[in-house]
Amino acid sequence: MTRFILSRLFWAVPIIILILAVNFLLVHLAPGDPVQALVGDFPAPQSYIDQVRHEFGLDQSIWVQLWRYFENLASGNLGYSFANRQPVLDLLLVRTGATLILMIPALTAASVLGVFLALLAAPRSGSVFDSGITALSLFGYSVPIFWLGQLFIILFSIHLGWLPAQGMISLRSAGTGWGYARDLIWHMVLPVFSITIFFIAIVARVARASVVGVLSEDFITTALAKGMSRRTVLWRHVLPNAMIPVVTVIGYNFGYSLTGAILVETVFAWPGLGNLFITSVGNRDYPVLQGILLFSAIMVVIANLATDFIYVILDPRVRRSYGAQNA
Amino acid sequence: MHEFWLKFAGHRFGLAGLVFIVALIVLAVIYPFIVPYDPAAISNDIMMGPSARHWLGTDDLGRDVFAGMCQGIQVSLTVGFAAALASSVLGILIGSVAGFAGGRTDLGLMRFSEMFQVMPSFILAAVIVAIAGPGLARVVAVIAILAWPQVARVIRGEVLRIRQLEFVDAVRCLGYREGAILFHEVIPNALPPVLAVGTLIVGQAILLEASLSFLGLSSADLISWGRMLNNGQRFLFDAWWLSFFPGAAIFLTVLAFNLVGDAVGAVLNPKGEQK
Numbered sequence: 001m002t003r004f005i006l007s008r009l010f011w012a013v014p015i016i017i018l019i020l021a022v023n024f025l026l027v028h029l030a031p032g033d034p035v036q037a038l039v040g041d042f043p044a045p046q047s048y049i050d051q052v053r054h055e056f057g058l059d060q061s062i063w064v065q066l067w068r069y070f071e072n073l074a075s076g077n078l079g080y081s082f083a084n085r086q087p088v089l090d091l092l093l094v095r096t097g098a099t100l101i102l103m104i105p106a107l108t109a110a111s112v113l114g115v116f117l118a119l120l121a122a123p124r125s126g127s128v129f130d131s132g133i134t135a136l137s138l139f140g141y142s143v144p145i146f147w148l149g150q151l152f153i154i155l156f157s158i159h160l161g162w163l164p165a166q167g168m169i170s171l172r173s174a175g176t177g178w179g180y181a182r183d184l185i186w187h188m189v190l191p192v193f194s195i196t197i198f199f200i201a202i203v204a205r206v207a208r209a210s211v212v213g214v215l216s217e218d219f220i221t222t223a224l225a226k227g228m229s230r231r232t233v234l235w236r237h238v239l240p241n242a243m244i245p246v247v248t249v250i251g252y253n254f255g256y257s258l259t260g261a262i263l264v265e266t267v268f269a270w271p272g273l274g275n276l277f278i279t280s281v282g283n284r285d286y287p288v289l290q291g292i293l294l295f296s297a298i299m300v301v302i303a304n305l306a307t308d309f310i311y312v313i314l315d316p317r318v319r320r321s322y323g324a325q326n327a
Numbered sequence: 328m329h330e331f332w333l334k335f336a337g338h339r340f341g342l343a344g345l346v347f348i349v350a351l352i353v354l355a356v357i358y359p360f361i362v363p364y365d366p367a368a369i370s371n372d373i374m375m376g377p378s379a380r381h382w383l384g385t386d387d388l389g390r391d392v393f394a395g396m397c398q399g400i401q402v403s404l405t406v407g408f409a410a411a412l413a414s415s416v417l418g419i420l421i422g423s424v425a426g427f428a429g430g431r432t433d434l435g436l437m438r439f440s441e442m443f444q445v446m447p448s449f450i451l452a453a454v455i456v457a458i459a460g461p462g463l464a465r466v467v468a469v470i471a472i473l474a475w476p477q478v479a480r481v482i483r484g485e486v487l488r489i490r491q492l493e494f495v496d497a498v499r500c501l502g503y504r505e506g507a508i509l510f511h512e513v514i515p516n517a518l519p520p521v522l523a524v525g526t527l528i529v530g531q532a533i534l535l536e537a538s539l540s541f542l543g544l545s546s547a548d549l550i551s552w553g554r555m556l557n558n559g560q561r562f563l564f565d566a567w568w569l570s571f572f573p574g575a576a577i578f579l580t581v582l583a584f585n586l587v588g589d590a591v592g593a594v595l596n597p598k599g600e601q602k
Binding site: 262289290 | 442445446447448449450451453454455457458459530534537538541542543544553556559560563564567570571574575577578581582585586
């Protein structure tokens with residue numbers, strides 16, 4: 001077990017290093033001068049431009065800058081946002097909260113609903129309901145998530161007027177406590193719903209295949225032969241076993257859902273990482289872009305590690321086969 | 328080949344997808360004869376809803392939405408096919424070498440490909456395009472770099488199966504070198520499943536290009552579906568048609584490629600039937 005954990009941790013290192021390398025090289029081989037964004041469009045005296053360049057260390061060689069980058073990262077410093085005049089880490093941490101507040105409910109809802117739908121559909125293989133699940137996952141795989149968000153705004157906010165279209169809280173917010181929470185939740189409905197639909201496609205597809213697989217196992221036949229009711233078999237024997245691949249797919253697709261969140265944030269003007277990303281693209285704010293990429297890579301790696309561990313806990317066979325291979 | 332088409336025709340949805348794709352290609356070629364507007368031409372008909380004159384309405388500069396969408400077909404399909412082709416070539420090379428060589432080479436290459444699969448690919452693509460600048464060739468290259476592991480995994484599996492077959496040993500006895508065996512005998516036989524994955528990648532690539540353009544990460548003078556949605560976002564409250572139609576085009580096109588890809592996969596690898 002310790003060996004497994006260590007090997008997975010060890011595996012995470014090259015991914016992070018690769019992202020760091022890509023990150024750094026890319027930004028510095030790029031056209032465009034960040035000093036331009038700092039100084040602005042109006043003609044500034046050369047001495048001022050040089051001063052700004054020097055202040056941010058942009059006059060040093062690329063290797064010096066790379067070394068500084070690593071040095072800073074090691075001490076938790078992700079750099080300084082030129083455009084926001086604020087440390088990147090602070091910016092990211094503030095925005096991450098807003099992104100997670102969308103992602104966590106959406107992932108939870110998609111996982112629960114996806115598994116539930118699969119449990120309903122799989123035993124009735126070939127039925128209308130089962131085809132419905134297949135259609136739903138095809139829809140989720142094919143639809144541009146940002147377009148779905150736009151459609152929701154057009155339908156639910158503009159035509160029906162049921163829900164707020166954009167933003168995280170109203171300008172005339174009730175302020176504190178319950179009023180604030182209610183306002184926030186009200187604004188969350190549409191973006192969370194968009195991400196949920198996107199993700200449910202992945203979960204339902206895998207869960208359905210997994211449930212179908214488990215249903216054909218001998219121990220299910222045995223349980224049914226013992227006279228156990230279908231419902232009990234489904235909940236007690238099928239569900240726990242079918243959950244293993246589902247957990248994997250949820251964890252491994254964490255990065256995918258982060259992508260969804262970024263696109264959805266743009267549509268709903270949600271002040272999360274996605275929004276920060278777009279503003280930073282416009283400003284050529286390299287450290288922020290680097291920071292978001294690194295941050296998302298770390299989030300994905302952590303999600304993968306967590307998935308590996310849950311997998312081992314859920315499935316003793318994995319643990320044993322791993323032990324046998326490496327003993 | 329004939330047998331393949333007969334079986335493919337049995338998959339109604341796959342066939343529908345194929346018909347849709349062919350119709351798109353035809354439309355992209357003949358639209359200048361049907362639509363009396365230049366997609367880029369600015370006019371006085373600003374922000375008009377769908378009507379007999381402008382079938383799908385006009386945008387804030389008076390450009391015809393339908394003409395723009397026809398123009399957009401070119402961008403989407405070019406990016407989709409080019410990215411699928413490039414990632415297939417890359418995936419075939421790496422995957423087949425891994426499967427054929429086995430051992431440490433296999434382990435190393437597969438670990439390498441895993442690294443790409445774990446990366447937050449869209450964010451990486453967006454950062455690369457944001458920094459390196461837009462351009463179709465760059466977008467294609469980025470998608471290819473992110474998508475090749477899917478092809479590599481499939482072809483590796485096939486190569487592992489084929490290299491154990493007797494005819495490979497027979498060729499080896501004739502004195503052919505290993506490289507020649509791989510490229511002339513093994514890879515051609517391992518190609519069919521790549522067709523299914525490749526078709527799915529076309530869909531993914533179209534979706535990814537559209538997402539990048541939607542974020543504004545595409546050349547402003549190139550009319551594409553994602554770019555139109557980017558513009559539509561600004562007028563969401565006033566002009567639903569600016570968002571609805573281009574988005575529907577992306578959705579249906581990606582759906583069509585997914586349906587065809589699934590059908591090709593089903594034809595090439597039917598359950599329980601030995602190839």
